[in-house]
Amino acid sequence: xxxxxxxxxxxxxxxxxxxxxxxxxxxxxxxxxxxxxxxxxxxxxxxxxxxxxxxxxxxxxxxxxxxxxxxxxxxxxxxxxxxxxxxxxxxxxxxxxxxxxxxxxxxxxxxxxxxxxxxxxxxxxxxxxxxxxxxxxxxxxxxxxxxxxxxxxxx
Numbered sequence: 212x213x214x215x216x217x218x219x220x221x222x223x224x225x226x227x228x229x230x231x232x233x234x235x236x237x238x239x240x241x242x243x244x245x246x247x248x249x250x251x252x253x254x255x256x257x258x259x260x261x262x263x264x265x266x267x268x269x270x271x272x273x274x275x276x277x278x279x280x281x282x283x284x285x286x287x288x289x290x291x292x293x294x295x296x297x298x299x300x301x302x303x304x305x306x307x308x309x310x311x312x313x314x315x316x317x318x319x320x321x322x323x324x325x326x327x328x329x330x331x332x333x334x335x336x337x338x339x340x341x342x343x344x345x346x347x348x349x350x351x352x353x354x355x356x357x358x359x360x361x362x363x364x365x366x
Contacts, residue, residue, distance in 0.1 A: 224248030225306035225333075227292050229256045230276045231269040236312075236341035238283075243338045244310040245285040253280050254292030254300050264295060297324060301331045309333055312340035 226244045230237055230253075245251045255277050261269045269276070273291065281289045290304050297309055309328055315321035316337040325335045 221249035222247075222308060223250045223252060223306040224308045224310055225252050225254060225297075225300065225304070226310045227254040227256065227297060227300060229261045229265075229269060230280055231261065231271055233271075233276070233279050239341045240310065240312055240338050241280075241283060241286065247310070247336065248308060250287045251285060252288045252290060252304055252306060253286050254290050254304075255280055256292045260292070260294060296327065298327050298331055301328070301333060305331075307333055309335050310338050311335055313337040314340040 224244050224247060226241055228237065228240075241251070241253065255273065256264075258269055258273050271279075277289050277291070280286055288304075290300070292300050293303075294300075300306075301309075309324070311321070311324065315324065321335070321337075328335050
């Protein structure tokens with residue numbers, strides 16, 4: 212990860228995310244991030260922030276999402292991520308590298324994230340996004356009607 216001319220020392224990585232309906236895409240990005248740093252910190256977005264960003268509440272509450280991510284052996288620490296501005300996350304838990312899915316690369320939000328991280332001396336590294344599984348796809352698949360049918364059928 213570091214160039215030979217850079218200072219030696221452990222690299223702290225940070226992965227922010229909602230981690231709602233934890234799935235293979237989440238696992239893939241966390242595993243890939245862990246391979247690129249010495250210490251992996253995961254920021255789990257609050258219920259309120261997710262609702263502001265996505266326009267809907269998460270399916271799984273914050274504490275349960277934190278517990279799920281904490282159970283992964285390659286995650287060193289889990290913190291609550293309070294805001295879209297990752298400079299705040301950095302101030303609360305300094306890190307060297309912020310890992311994000313490559314669906315952000317080349318976008319306005321990716322450029323903004325890169326600029327904000329440069330301000331605090333961190334870099335953004337994009338990791339492969341898992342297109343086959345996402346929380347959005349899971350939400351589309353599991354519609355409210357499906358839940359109503361299960362209740363009516365006694366499942």
